[in-house]
Amino acid sequence: MSQIAWMIGLIPDAVLSGLYWAIIAAGITGVLAGWLGKWVPFYGNYVKILQPVGIVLLVLGVWLRGGYDTEMAWRAKVAEAEARVAAAEQKSQETNTVIEQKIVEKTKVIKGKTEYITQYLDREVVKKEEIIKYIEQCPVPKEIIDIHNQAADLNKAAGGPKK
């Protein structure tokens, strides 16, 4: 079946359209000739053949023409759907670019601020006398460090990625 459809598909649409109209025209001519032929002398013998052939051709032509129009309507719908999908894919790509830029920008700002705070700590805070005194007199107890480190590993307890 698909081979026949494929072979018909090789014929240009304009040729197919013309062919179907020709079949319809031949069918109408056959039916009319069969009807009018009754009153034409010597021609009446062909009426028996012309009329059924004309009817068959007319039905076939109308059926083929209907199929052709349906096919064209489907093709138009497919083309429209393809255009919509292509536009959506384009829009999707553009959206991705915008989102990526937003994340990259946010990450850059966060990294920058983190770096700035860390540098400020090293550059300014540690030079203050009261801070120096505090650092010398009060090292952070190991227990506090352990609790911090355990909290930093909470994802492992929850089965998170092990890095």
Next chain:
Amino acid sequence: MKLTSLVLAVFLVGCATPVPVSQRFPDVPKALVERCESLKKIEGDKVAITEMLKVVVQNYGMYYECAAKVDGWNDWYQEQKRIYESVK
């Protein structure tokens, strides 16, 4: 019989109307597929409060980087859903 089969085959050609349109699953921005880093730990037994603070600050930074990715995933999902639904 052969002629009947041929005529039947020709008549059924009208039924063959495949619709070859499919929508591709949208790509994800590379920045979103990077995993969030693990939080940093404090190294050493005797640590100054400023060293500890530095690790805390870095961990805050990493949290907000990861939060930006999660927000990015939400934005991506909402936008792609809107685009997908506009095609129907």
